[in-house]
Amino acid sequence: MRLGILGSGSGSNMQAILDAIDAGTLDAEIALVLSDNPGAFILERAAKRGIPTAVIDCQGFKTKFPEEVQAATARQLHEAGVDIVCLAGFMRLVKQPLLDAFPDRILNIHPALLPAFPGVDAWKQALAAGATESGCTVHYVDAGMDTGPAVLQAKVPVLADDTPETLHARIQVEEHRLYPEAIRVVAEKLGV
Numbered sequence: 159m160r161l162g163i164l165g166s167g168s169g170s171n172m173q174a175i176l177d178a179i180d181a182g183t184l185d186a187e188i189a190l191v192l193s194d195n196p197g198a199f200i201l202e203r204a205a206k207r208g209i210p211t212a213v214i215d216c217q218g219f220k221t222k223f224p225e226e227v228q229a230a231t232a233r234q235l236h237e238a239g240v241d242i243v244c245l246a247g248f249m250r251l252v253k254q255p256l257l258d259a260f261p262d263r264i265l266n267i268h269p270a271l272l273p274a275f276p277g278v279d280a281w282k283q284a285l286a287a288g289a290t291e292s293g294c295t296v297h298y299v300d301a302g303m304d305t306g307p308a309v310l311q312a313k314v315p316v317l318a319d320d321t322p323e324t325l326h327a328r329i330q331v332e333e334h335r336l337y338p339e340a341i342r343v344v345a346e347k348l349g350v
C-alpha cells in the first residue's frame with residue numbers, strides 16, 4: 159500500500175506512521191509527502207528518510223486551496239502511485255477535484271472527538287467549553303470541515319489543571335497510536 163501524506167506543520171503524525179511501518183505493524187510505504195508550507199518540519203523529516211517531497215504552491219493564498227492546485231496535487235499523487243491520502247496536520251480544506259480523484263481514500267486526523275470541536279485549535283475549544291473529556295478522530299474526508307464519517311476515535315481526559323499545551327500533548331499520544339491503526343482498517347476495507 160502506498161501512502162501520500164499532506165501536512166502543514168511538524169509532521170509528528172507522519173513520523174508515527176513511519177514508526178509503525180518500521181516496526182512492521184503497518185504494511186505500507188510513504189510514496190510522497192506534500193506540504194503547503196515550504197518551511198514545515200514535515201518536509202525535513204521526510205527528506206531525511208529519502209521520501210520524495212514537494213511543496214504545494216497555493217499562489218500566496220493564506221488559507222485557500224485553489225481548484226487548479228488541487229487538480230495538480232491529485233495528478234502528483236496519482237503519478238506517485240498513491241492508494242490512500244493521509245492528511246496529517248494539513249490546514250487547508252480539500253475539495254473537488256482532489257476528493258473525486260481519491261474517492262473514499264482520503265483520511266484526516268483531528269484533535270477532538272468529532273462532531274465536537276471541528277476546525278482549528280480543537281484542544282483550545284475543548285478547554286474553553288469546559289469539556290471533561292476530549293480525544294482524536296480519524297475520519298474520511300468529505301467536502302465539509304471535519305465532517306466525514308469517522309473511522310476510529312480515541313478518548314483522553316481533560317484535567318482540571320490542563321493548559322492548551324498539556325491537553326494537546328495528551329491528545330497527540332493517542333493520535334500517534336490511532337492513525338496507523340485507522341490506516342490499517344481502511345486498507346483492509348479497500349483491499350489495498
Ligand code: GAR
Nearest residue numbers: 167168169170171246247267268269
Ligand atoms: C495534530 O494534532 C492534528 O490532529 C492537527 O494538527 C496537529 C498536527 O501535528 N490537525 C488539525 O487540527 C486539523 N484540523 P503534526 O504536524 O505533528 O502531525
